[in-house]
Amino acid sequence: MKQRQFEQRYQGEWSTFAERLGALEHSRRKNPAGDGFTEQYRQICRHLALAQERGYSSHLIDPLQQLAMRGHQQLYRHRSQFMAQLLGFVLADFPRLVRAEWRLVAIACVLFFGSLIVMGLLVYGYPDLIYSVVSPAQVGEMESMYDPAARRIGQAAERASSTDWLMFGYYIMHNIGIAFQTFASGLLLGIGSLFFLFFNGLMIGAVAGHLTDVGFGETFWPFVVGHGAFELTAIALAGAAGLKLGWALLAPGALRRGEALRVAAKTSVRLIGGVMLFLLIAAFIEAYWSSMTWPQPTTKYLVGAALWTLVIAYLTLAGRTAHAPD
Amino acid sequence: MSSSQAWPRNAVQPAPLDNRIRMETPEGIDLLLRPAGLLSRSLAFTIDLGIRGVLLIALFYAFHLFGEFGTGLFVLALFFVNWWYMVLFEVLHQGRTPGKQIMGLRVVHDDGTPVGWSASLLRNLLRFVDMLPFGYSVGAFACLQHPLFKRLGDLAAGTLVIYRDAPVVRPDLPEAPAIIAPLVLSLDEQRAVLSFAERQASLAPARVQELAAIVAEPLQTPGGAHSSHAVGHLNGIARTLAGSA
Numbered sequence: 001m002k003q004r005q006f007e008q009r010y011q012g013e014w015s016t017f018a019e020r021l022g023a024l025e026h027s028r029r030k031n032p033a034g035d036g037f038t039e040q041y042r043q044i045c046r047h048l049a050l051a052q053e054r055g056y057s058s059h060l061i062d063p064l065q066q067l068a069m070r071g072h073q074q075l076y077r078h079r080s081q082f083m084a085q086l087l088g089f090v091l092a093d094f095p096r097l098v099r100a101e102w103r104l105v106a107i108a109c110v111l112f113f114g115s116l117i118v119m120g121l122l123v124y125g126y127p128d129l130i131y132s133v134v135s136p137a138q139v140g141e142m143e144s145m146y147d148p149a150a151r152r153i154g155q156a157a158e159r160a161s162s163t164d165w166l167m168f169g170y171y172i173m174h175n176i177g178i179a180f181q182t183f184a185s186g187l188l189l190g191i192g193s194l195f196f197l198f199f200n201g202l203m204i205g206a207v208a209g210h211l212t213d214v215g216f217g218e219t220f221w222p223f224v225v226g227h228g229a230f231e232l233t234a235i236a237l238a239g240a241a242g243l244k245l246g247w248a249l250l251a252p253g254a255l256r257r258g259e260a261l262r263v264a265a266k267t268s269v270r271l272i273g274g275v276m277l278f279l280l281i282a283a284f285i286e287a288y289w290s291s292m293t294w295p296q297p298t299t300k301y302l303v304g305a306a307l308w309t310l311v312i313a314y315l316t317l318a319g320r321t322a323h324a325p326d
Numbered sequence: 327m328s329s330s331q332a333w334p335r336n337a338v339q340p341a342p343l344d345n346r347i348r349m350e351t352p353e354g355i356d357l358l359l360r361p362a363g364l365l366s367r368s369l370a371f372t373i374d375l376g377i378r379g380v381l382l383i384a385l386f387y388a389f390h391l392f393g394e395f396g397t398g399l400f401v402l403a404l405f406f407v408n409w410w411y412m413v414l415f416e417v418l419h420q421g422r423t424p425g426k427q428i429m430g431l432r433v434v435h436d437d438g439t440p441v442g443w444s445a446s447l448l449r450n451l452l453r454f455v456d457m458l459p460f461g462y463s464v465g466a467f468a469c470l471q472h473p474l475f476k477r478l479g480d481l482a483a484g485t486l487v488i489y490r491d492a493p494v495v496r497p498d499l500p501e502a503p504a505i506i507a508p509l510v511l512s513l514d515e516q517r518a519v520l521s522f523a524e525r526q527a528s529l530a531p532a533r534v535q536e537l538a539a540i541v542a543e544p545l546q547t548p549g550g551a552h553s554s555h556a557v558g559h560l561n562g563i564a565r566t567l568a569g570s571a
Contacts, residue, residue: 001569002567002568002569003520003567003568003569004568004569005569006569025420041353042353045351045353045354045355048355049354049355054513055513055514055516055517056520057517057520057521057524057568058517058521059494059496059497059524060496062491062494063493063494063496065357065358065491066491066493066494068351068353068355068357069357069358069438069491072351072357072438072439073420073434073438073439073440076439076440077439077440167398168398168402169397169398169399169400169401169402169404169405170398170401172401172402172405173401173402173404173405173408176405176409177405180409180451180454181454183451184451184452184453184454184455185454185455187452187455187478187482188455188458192455245482258481261481261482262481262482262483262484264482265448265482265483265484266444269444269447269448269451269483270444272447272451273444273447
């Protein structure tokens with residue numbers, strides 16, 4: 001068939017397909033333009049192959065190529081059943097993933113919580129050590145934040161709800177930023193994640209040790225015990241996700257380094273999804289529960305213990321049954 | 327523009343001479359993707375950076391009216407704009423942030439399928455490493471080293487930034503009486519004759535003459551290589567090849 005005849009015969013089909021593509025590209029919802037899409041798309045592919053095979057001019061082939069490309073983008077677009085996926089992820093997939101990566105999680109936890117506890121004890125025993133990691137100005141700031149006297153005087157009443165909002169925003173920004181850094185720097189052969197885990201552990205440990213040492217423990221511990229369950233675990237998990245990237249680069253196994261990285265990244269980005277959920281919860285607790293001053297410290301400790309148990313139980317037990325609960 | 331030469335059936339098609347890549351789809355056709363280089367990508371990023379800056383300044387003043395509550399909202403907005411601007415646009419707007427839209431780029435998976443949530447999140451989180459130690463040095467270096475101009479985030483996420491295709495305008499064949507070629511032309515030769523006719527308008531007349539003269543003898547132009555008929559003769563053959571309107 002000559003080029004012109006070919007073109008004349010199918011021009012109509014091509015332009016309807018182009019219109020249909022336009023409609024599909026403009027909305028992600030279910031669309032009447034999607035009916036019978038695949039047949040038409042396959043037709044376009046056939047025409048393209050024919051035109052190439054018969055050596056038609058590139059001015060005919062290029063538009064067909066573009067139509068095929070646009071059709072391909074529509075046909076293979078990702079359908080996301082967002083809520084269903086989210087539910088499945090929270091109920092089963094995330095804890096399963098954490099358990100599957102238990103080696104890296106263990107390394108990250110030991111490094112982070114280890115440096116935190118050791119540094120806390122060291123600073124508690126040798127108070128001057130704090131100045132080796134935290135500057136005196138920051139120490140002063142921390143002290144004024146958790147000074148029991150200041151609390152009674154300055155914040156006698158409950159914090160206004162607008163302040164809760166301010167702190168919520170701040171916590172999200174700050175904590176997720178730290179978690180993302182800890183994760184992303186794992187790409188530097190894992191060294192970045194190791195560094196951030198260790199460094200954050202040191203900082204938090206030093207501050208905790210120092211505040212306890214100077215006698216502000218009664219305001220500090222009730223404040224942090226609740227959201228710490230989610231926040232600290234999340235940072236450790238983000239570190240584990242970063243280590244996964246680094247390990248894929250260091251020891252790619254049978255794959256090429258790039259390929260190994262891609263495979264590892266697929267897993268670790270899901271870990272990061274869970275980390276973000278954790279940090280969101282942590283920010284809520286921190287802004288709306290931890291900041292309350294009326295509950296007795298005992299209540300706060302009890303709730304804190306319950307939250308820690310919940311996190312540990314969730315990560316170790318959830319999703320053990322073969323079928324996720326409906 | 328396209329590579330669409332007619333290769334013998336079942337033969338492996340050679341890689342295109344330029345930096346485009348061929349991506350075979352399950353439908354048995356090849357998509358051609360044209361990876362975007364460092365400069366256009368950095369320009370797109372700069373545009374996005376500017377848009378985000380303006381947006382944040384506007385939000386800052388708007389939320390400022392609400393006191394502390396507003397500041398809290400602003401910090402949330404800061405978080406979203408910082409970490410999610412790229413991801414939301416890439417996933418919900420066919421791989422295009424406003425900057426990429428202006429520069430004519432888009433993000434796709436390595437196999438040419440539209441970019442999804444996890445890949446987009448990954449490539450944008452790992453931006454943090456690409457920015458090290460300052461001004462995207464790592465990203466720029468990786469980008470210049472890689473044949474498909476990938477930065478580290480793209481490598482890990484398995485994504486690719488490509489140019490969007492601009493629509494093609496079809497030229498008309500020059501008017502000439504149809505002539506049947508005096509010998510059998512191979513597909514490549516047919517394509518060459520057709521391209522000659524289609525691209526004539528963009529060539530200088532002297533060049534057109536010169537090109538036509540090269541093939542005048544084998545195509546048995548009446549009057550020989552130096553005749554002014556050479557161009558018309560070739561156009562006539564092209565018209566036959568394309569078929570009557």
